[in-house]
Amino acid sequence: MFVVSTPLVFVRRIEKLAFTHIIADCLIFVTAITILVVAALHIKDKGISAWGEGVPAINESTWLTMIGSSIYSFEGIGVVLPIMEVTAVPK
Secondary structure: OOOHHHHHHOOOOHHHHHHHHHHHHHHHHHHHHHHHHHHHHHHHHHHHHHHHHOOOOOOOHHHHHHHHHHHHHOOOOHHHHHHHHHHHHOO
């Protein structure tokens, strides 16, 4: 990870990473479409009643961990970078 993250430290303007952001958006879109297609094929083959058979709706032993993880991921770097860019002193 050190080898991958070290060169990224030297990027001074976040706009230079816009192309990689577009690639990431495309990959997210392809993943979402893949999940929808696989789910539709599963429902078509086995019916809606077989969906999630034997899987509880809420895991009662770890649901608090899930809430903490979701809050941490929503309050992460996606919030920090735009604030830093707005409050930066112009050169």
